[in-house]
Amino acid sequence: MATYKQLTAQLEKLHKEVAVAREKEIAQAIADIRQKIAEYDLTAEELGFTSPRKPARKTAAASVPKYRNPKTGETWSGRGRSPSWLAGKNRERFLIDG
CATH class of the missing domain: 1.20.5 (Single alpha-helices involved in coiled-coils or other helix-helix interfaces)
Structure with a gap:
Protein backbone atom coordinates (compact mmCIF):
# COMPACT_ATOMS: atom_id res chain seq x y z
CA MET A 1 0.00 0.00 0.00
CA SER A 51 -29.25 42.48 -24.80
CA PRO A 52 -31.00 44.48 -27.49
CA ARG A 53 -31.15 48.20 -26.81
CA LYS A 54 -33.85 48.90 -24.28
CA PRO A 55 -35.64 52.23 -24.28
CA ALA A 56 -34.13 54.71 -21.88
CA ARG A 57 -35.59 54.60 -18.42
CA LYS A 58 -37.86 57.46 -17.55
CA THR A 59 -36.69 59.49 -14.61
CA ALA A 60 -39.13 60.56 -11.98
CA ALA A 61 -40.53 64.01 -12.57
CA ALA A 62 -39.46 66.62 -10.09
CA SER A 63 -42.11 67.16 -7.44
CA VAL A 64 -43.83 70.50 -7.35
CA PRO A 65 -43.77 72.05 -3.87
CA LYS A 66 -47.16 72.20 -2.14
CA TYR A 67 -46.12 73.61 1.21
CA ARG A 68 -43.73 76.42 2.21
CA ASN A 69 -42.29 77.40 5.56
CA PRO A 70 -42.80 81.20 5.70
CA LYS A 71 -39.91 81.64 8.14
CA THR A 72 -37.21 79.87 6.11
CA GLY A 73 -38.71 79.51 2.64
CA GLU A 74 -38.17 75.76 2.83
CA THR A 75 -40.65 73.77 0.74
CA TRP A 76 -42.17 70.30 0.78
CA SER A 77 -44.01 68.51 -2.03
CA GLY A 78 -46.29 66.51 0.22
CA ARG A 79 -44.44 63.30 -0.64
CA GLY A 80 -42.35 61.30 1.75
CA ARG A 81 -41.80 62.06 5.39
CA SER A 82 -43.30 65.28 6.65
CA PRO A 83 -40.72 67.94 7.60
CA SER A 84 -40.34 68.88 11.24
CA TRP A 85 -41.59 72.44 10.67
CA LEU A 86 -45.00 70.96 9.75
CA ALA A 87 -45.24 68.53 12.65
CA GLY A 88 -48.42 68.96 14.66
CA LYS A 89 -49.51 72.07 12.71
CA ASN A 90 -52.40 72.78 10.37
CA ARG A 91 -50.96 72.11 6.91
CA GLU A 92 -53.50 74.37 5.22
CA ARG A 93 -51.67 77.40 6.69
CA PHE A 94 -48.54 76.36 4.77
CA LEU A 95 -50.16 75.58 1.38
CA ILE A 96 -48.64 77.40 -1.58
CA ASP A 97 -51.24 79.21 -3.69
CA GLY A 98 -51.11 78.19 -7.28
Missing part, protein backbone atom coordinates in the same frame (compact mmCIF):
# COMPACT_ATOMS: atom_id res chain seq x y z
CA ALA A 2 1.22 3.52 -0.85
CA THR A 3 2.20 5.88 1.92
CA TYR A 4 0.54 9.21 2.61
CA LYS A 5 3.56 11.04 1.20
CA GLN A 6 3.44 9.00 -2.03
CA LEU A 7 -0.29 9.55 -2.43
CA THR A 8 -0.02 13.31 -1.93
CA ALA A 9 2.79 13.43 -4.49
CA GLN A 10 0.59 11.51 -6.95
CA LEU A 11 -2.31 13.84 -6.21
CA GLU A 12 -0.18 16.92 -6.83
CA LYS A 13 1.04 15.42 -10.11
CA LEU A 14 -2.56 14.70 -11.13
CA HIS A 15 -3.60 18.27 -10.27
CA LYS A 16 -0.86 19.59 -12.54
CA GLU A 17 -1.90 17.22 -15.35
CA VAL A 18 -5.54 18.31 -14.96
CA ALA A 19 -4.54 21.98 -15.17
CA VAL A 20 -2.45 21.41 -18.31
CA ALA A 21 -5.21 19.35 -19.96
CA ARG A 22 -7.79 22.00 -19.10
CA GLU A 23 -5.67 24.81 -20.57
CA LYS A 24 -5.16 22.82 -23.80
CA GLU A 25 -8.87 22.05 -24.12
CA ILE A 26 -9.88 25.64 -23.38
CA ALA A 27 -7.44 26.92 -26.01
CA GLN A 28 -8.89 24.49 -28.55
CA ALA A 29 -12.48 25.41 -27.62
CA ILE A 30 -11.71 29.12 -28.00
CA ALA A 31 -10.12 28.51 -31.39
CA ASP A 32 -13.18 26.49 -32.50
CA ILE A 33 -15.58 29.17 -31.26
CA ARG A 34 -13.62 31.97 -32.96
CA GLN A 35 -13.63 30.01 -36.20
CA LYS A 36 -17.43 29.52 -36.02
CA ILE A 37 -17.99 33.21 -35.18
CA ALA A 38 -15.94 34.24 -38.20
CA GLU A 39 -17.53 31.60 -40.45
CA TYR A 40 -21.09 32.65 -39.63
CA ASP A 41 -20.34 36.35 -38.97
CA LEU A 42 -22.00 36.16 -35.54
CA THR A 43 -22.41 39.14 -33.22
CA ALA A 44 -22.21 39.25 -29.43
CA GLU A 45 -25.93 40.07 -29.35
CA GLU A 46 -26.77 37.00 -31.42
CA LEU A 47 -24.74 34.90 -29.00
CA GLY A 48 -26.67 36.34 -26.04
CA PHE A 49 -23.81 38.35 -24.54
CA THR A 50 -25.58 41.68 -24.88
Whole structure:
Protein backbone atom coordinates (compact mmCIF):
# COMPACT_ATOMS: atom_id res chain seq x y z
CA MET A 1 0.00 0.00 0.00
CA ALA A 2 1.22 3.52 -0.85
CA THR A 3 2.20 5.88 1.92
CA TYR A 4 0.54 9.21 2.61
CA LYS A 5 3.56 11.04 1.20
CA GLN A 6 3.44 9.00 -2.03
CA LEU A 7 -0.29 9.55 -2.43
CA THR A 8 -0.02 13.31 -1.93
CA ALA A 9 2.79 13.43 -4.49
CA GLN A 10 0.59 11.51 -6.95
CA LEU A 11 -2.31 13.84 -6.21
CA GLU A 12 -0.18 16.92 -6.83
CA LYS A 13 1.04 15.42 -10.11
CA LEU A 14 -2.56 14.70 -11.13
CA HIS A 15 -3.60 18.27 -10.27
CA LYS A 16 -0.86 19.59 -12.54
CA GLU A 17 -1.90 17.22 -15.35
CA VAL A 18 -5.54 18.31 -14.96
CA ALA A 19 -4.54 21.98 -15.17
CA VAL A 20 -2.45 21.41 -18.31
CA ALA A 21 -5.21 19.35 -19.96
CA ARG A 22 -7.79 22.00 -19.10
CA GLU A 23 -5.67 24.81 -20.57
CA LYS A 24 -5.16 22.82 -23.80
CA GLU A 25 -8.87 22.05 -24.12
CA ILE A 26 -9.88 25.64 -23.38
CA ALA A 27 -7.44 26.92 -26.01
CA GLN A 28 -8.89 24.49 -28.55
CA ALA A 29 -12.48 25.41 -27.62
CA ILE A 30 -11.71 29.12 -28.00
CA ALA A 31 -10.12 28.51 -31.39
CA ASP A 32 -13.18 26.49 -32.50
CA ILE A 33 -15.58 29.17 -31.26
CA ARG A 34 -13.62 31.97 -32.96
CA GLN A 35 -13.63 30.01 -36.20
CA LYS A 36 -17.43 29.52 -36.02
CA ILE A 37 -17.99 33.21 -35.18
CA ALA A 38 -15.94 34.24 -38.20
CA GLU A 39 -17.53 31.60 -40.45
CA TYR A 40 -21.09 32.65 -39.63
CA ASP A 41 -20.34 36.35 -38.97
CA LEU A 42 -22.00 36.16 -35.54
CA THR A 43 -22.41 39.14 -33.22
CA ALA A 44 -22.21 39.25 -29.43
CA GLU A 45 -25.93 40.07 -29.35
CA GLU A 46 -26.77 37.00 -31.42
CA LEU A 47 -24.74 34.90 -29.00
CA GLY A 48 -26.67 36.34 -26.04
CA PHE A 49 -23.81 38.35 -24.54
CA THR A 50 -25.58 41.68 -24.88
CA SER A 51 -29.25 42.48 -24.80
CA PRO A 52 -31.00 44.48 -27.49
CA ARG A 53 -31.15 48.20 -26.81
CA LYS A 54 -33.85 48.90 -24.28
CA PRO A 55 -35.64 52.23 -24.28
CA ALA A 56 -34.13 54.71 -21.88
CA ARG A 57 -35.59 54.60 -18.42
CA LYS A 58 -37.86 57.46 -17.55
CA THR A 59 -36.69 59.49 -14.61
CA ALA A 60 -39.13 60.56 -11.98
CA ALA A 61 -40.53 64.01 -12.57
CA ALA A 62 -39.46 66.62 -10.09
CA SER A 63 -42.11 67.16 -7.44
CA VAL A 64 -43.83 70.50 -7.35
CA PRO A 65 -43.77 72.05 -3.87
CA LYS A 66 -47.16 72.20 -2.14
CA TYR A 67 -46.12 73.61 1.21
CA ARG A 68 -43.73 76.42 2.21
CA ASN A 69 -42.29 77.40 5.56
CA PRO A 70 -42.80 81.20 5.70
CA LYS A 71 -39.91 81.64 8.14
CA THR A 72 -37.21 79.87 6.11
CA GLY A 73 -38.71 79.51 2.64
CA GLU A 74 -38.17 75.76 2.83
CA THR A 75 -40.65 73.77 0.74
CA TRP A 76 -42.17 70.30 0.78
CA SER A 77 -44.01 68.51 -2.03
CA GLY A 78 -46.29 66.51 0.22
CA ARG A 79 -44.44 63.30 -0.64
CA GLY A 80 -42.35 61.30 1.75
CA ARG A 81 -41.80 62.06 5.39
CA SER A 82 -43.30 65.28 6.65
CA PRO A 83 -40.72 67.94 7.60
CA SER A 84 -40.34 68.88 11.24
CA TRP A 85 -41.59 72.44 10.67
CA LEU A 86 -45.00 70.96 9.75
CA ALA A 87 -45.24 68.53 12.65
CA GLY A 88 -48.42 68.96 14.66
CA LYS A 89 -49.51 72.07 12.71
CA ASN A 90 -52.40 72.78 10.37
CA ARG A 91 -50.96 72.11 6.91
CA GLU A 92 -53.50 74.37 5.22
CA ARG A 93 -51.67 77.40 6.69
CA PHE A 94 -48.54 76.36 4.77
CA LEU A 95 -50.16 75.58 1.38
CA ILE A 96 -48.64 77.40 -1.58
CA ASP A 97 -51.24 79.21 -3.69
CA GLY A 98 -51.11 78.19 -7.28
